[in-house]
Amino acid sequence: VPEDLAKRPAIVGGVEQDFTYGDCQDEMALINRAFLEVILEGDAEGNTLDFPIPTYAITKKFDWNEENAKLLLDVTVKTGLPYFANFINGDLKQKNARSIFSGTHFNAKKLFKKTGGLFAYGENTGTIGTVSINMARLAYLAKDEEDFLKHLDKVLDISARSLSTKRQVLASLLEAGLYPYTKHYLGSFENHFSSIGIVGMNEACMNANWIQKGLDAEEAQNFAENVLMHVRKRLKEYQADHHELFSIEAVAAGDISHRFALKDQKEYPDMMIAMQGDTPYYTGSTELPIDGNVDLFTRLDIQNRMQEIYTGGTIFNVRLAKNEYDAKGIAVLLERIMENYTIPYITLNTCNRDYPIEGYLYQEAVNER
Structure with missing residues (x-):
């Protein structure tokens, strides 16, 4: 039971009632077990369920030897579905897992972090919309770093205005009664974020004529960090101007990374673009290419530096080669990561699911511990 709920009367x-949530630990364990058993079983044909995607809070008190924890690890091995929230290191707080503004008032000078990761938003919050910025094209067209930041500022200004306009339209439709259930349960969109996302920073560094290296290089990492801090600074200005919440998002990319890369490939044939077979794409946010030669813990070192700058969308994806892992080894790996890194959210893809590229080898990770 979360500490902030343990002593509260159950409702x-x-x-x-005359008992607290802390008194309901056995009932919570029963519900958790039933949920995990359903996920482990899959659908009628035994296939993995794509949703829901559960997010589990890992604290210093988490007991990996408890029966439900063992079942959770079995689910992770079979499906790669669960997300793990790092409450051991970093600035994640259990009391904020349900409400981002727990005892907090809006402060334009502060960027608030989204709660719950990609699939476990806190109460009464969400995203108005996300504008994804093609960093690779900006870097390719820029004369130098100063020119890059100049053009980035123009794109950021347009992004902020478009998101603010969308918020105003949605708010007016909400008040006009077009979203009755949303109006009843949320009341307003005041606690929703206007998100600006980063796509293709690795390719941006490779295309920047003043760097021409990927994010595995120190100078590329320094540039990426400076860009993220610059975006944070601008978002604080937008919050003050619009009196609305803004978030800098680590965009997973997906379709948008392919669409950006496809357009750039046609318009700028000499651009450096990542390829998977004949398919062009950009690496998500400030991630490294998953088919590179950088080992797991070096990637963690680099992402640990980047991910704490974002306020939403951050996830570190550990890809494990098929048949190279077991539940006990995964527990050791998760503990090792969470005890030594401030990365907020972690997922393990065990390649029992359909992923196009197999990345990190589990055996390599275990040998390094």
């Missing part, structure tokens, strides 16, 4: 049917 049943809207009525406070």
Whole structure:
């Protein structure tokens, strides 16, 4: 039971009871076990369920030897589905897992972090929309770093205005009664973020004539860090101007990375673009290419530096080669990562699911510990 709920009276049917949530640990364990068993079983044909995607809070008190924890690891081995929130290191707080503004008022000078990762938003919050910025094209067209930041500022200004306009339209439609359930349960979109996302920073560094190296190089990492801090600074200015929440997002990319790369490939044939077979794409946010030669813990070192700058969307994806892992080894790996890094959210893809590229080898990770 989360510490901030343990001593609160349990509510049943809207009525406070004479027992607390802390008294309901056995019932919570029963529900958790039932959920994990359903996920482990899969659908009627035994296929992995794509949703829901659970996010589990890992604290210093988390017992990996407890029966439900073992079942969770079995689910992870079979499906790669769960996300793990790092409450051991970093600035994640359990009390904020449900409400981002727990005892906090809006402060334009501060960028608030989204709660719950990609699939476990806190209460009464979400995203108005996300504008993804093609960093690779900006870097390719820029004369130098100063010119890059100049053009980036123009794109950021347009992004902020478009998101603010969208927020105003949605708010007016909400007040006009077009979203009755949203109006009843949320009341407003005041706690929703206007998100600006980063796509293709690795390719941006490779195309920048003043760097021409990927994110595995120190100078590229320094540039990426400076760009992220610059975006944070601008978002604080937008918050003050619009009095609205803004977020700098680590965009997973997906379709948008392919669309950006496809357009750039046609318009600028000499651009450096990542390829998977004949398919062009850009690496998500400030991630390294998954088919590179950088080992797992070096990647963690680099992402540990980057991910704490973002306020939303951060996830470190550990890809494990098929049949190279077991539940006990995964527990050791998760503990090792969370004890030594401030990366907020971690997922392990065990390649029992359909992923186009197999990346890190589990055996390499275990040998390094």
